[in-house]
Amino acid sequence: MIDLYTLTTPNGRKVSIALEEMGLPYNVHKIDITKGEQFTPEYIAINPNSKIPAIIDRDEEITVFESGAISIYLAEKTNRFFSTERKQKYQSLEWLMFQMASVGPMFGQYNHFNRFALEKIPYAIAP
Numbered sequence: 001m002i003d004l005y006t007l008t009t010p011n012g013r014k015v016s017i018a019l020e021e022m023g024l025p026y027n028v029h030k031i032d033i034t035k036g037e038q039f040t041p042e043y044i045a046i047n048p049n050s051k052i053p054a055i056i057d058r059d060e061e062i063t064v065f066e067s068g069a070i071s072i073y074l075a076e077k078t079n080r081f082f083s084t085e086r087k088q089k090y091q092s093l094e095w096l097m098f099q100m101a102s103v104g105p106m107f108g109q110y111n112h113f114n115r116f117a118l119e120k121i122p123y124a125i126a127p
């Protein structure tokens, strides 16, 4: 059984979708990042970077944070969505890294400056 520490954000949903698609049973633990619950000592012991998502795989007592690392962990656990054939495996890794390093952070920064920043900075939100 997997314990999932998450909230309904894009990075959180990424792991929920993976767990559903892979048919793995899991318990959800809501970490309300709007209330600072990611900064409790209990949660920092799970993810020292104080961000959701994170999982604990109780079958093996393995803790994993970072949605990309969790995706690889779950894919390897279930032998799904991650080929062992090298060419296909690196194609999967390319797109995973592209999402993690390019699309995800850019959308996250845009969302922050567009919706939450106390100061509106035109350069940061211009299309």
Ligand SMILES: N[C@@H](CCC(=O)N[C@@H](CS)C(=O)NCC(=O)O)C(=O)O
Residues within 6 Å of the ligand: 009, 010, 011, 012, 033, 038, 050, 051, 052, 053, 065, 066, 067, 068
């Ligand atoms: N690279 C991380 C990003 C995680 C992340 O930014 N999580 C956000 C919610 S989507 C969070 O926990 N924010 C709380 C904070 O920054 O205090 C991943 O992919 O898991």
